[in-house]
Amino acid sequence: MAETLLDVRHLPKAEGYDALEVQARAVLEGVTDSVAAMATWSAHLHHGLGHLWTGFYRVVESGRTLRVGPYQGTLGCLEIALGQGVCGTAAASGRTVVVPDVETFPGHISCDGRSRSEIVVPVFDSRRSLLAVLDIDSALPATFDAEDQRALERMMGWFQNAALQRG
Ligand code: SME
Secondary structure, eight states: OOOOOOOOTTSOHHHHHHHHHHHHHHHTTTOOOHHHHHHHHHHHHHHHHOOSEEEEEEEETTTTEEEEEEEEESOOOSEEETTSHHHHHHHHHTSOEEESOGGGSTTOOOSSTTOOEEEEEEEEOTTSOEEEEEEEEESSTTOOOHHHHHHHHHHHHHHHHSOOOOO
């Protein structure tokens, strides 16, 4: 495998997401390990979009805790309780949370003081049980909108259709 990671910042958003998705899905063909898949999505999305932090928090301890998984960027917090912060809120509700200004989100957890806006997308497996959340942090305010949400939710659908190993 000798894939060069794409940088899609010069493209219109929809086109950029499409290009990243095509490449990531090709690399992930036949992959059944969820951590390997998370690492691969993190690398594509981080280098493709160029935000501050891109990665996953995995559901552990029977769903009580989110523990950091594969990510790219600055140092991430290690654990987040379900229901806490943006990640814990998305995990508890099973819905994407878009935060245009982290300072106005009650209970926002700051892992990098430069973060200004954020999107967190729940990741489900084929049984529709919550596996993780994808978190992307931006150093600029109001970075993410409905278009980002649609594209990222579609990409995270990969986990629902994959034949992931259990355990
Ligand atoms: N801001 C997140 C915490 C994770 S870091 O930003 C990487 C939150 O409030 O859940």
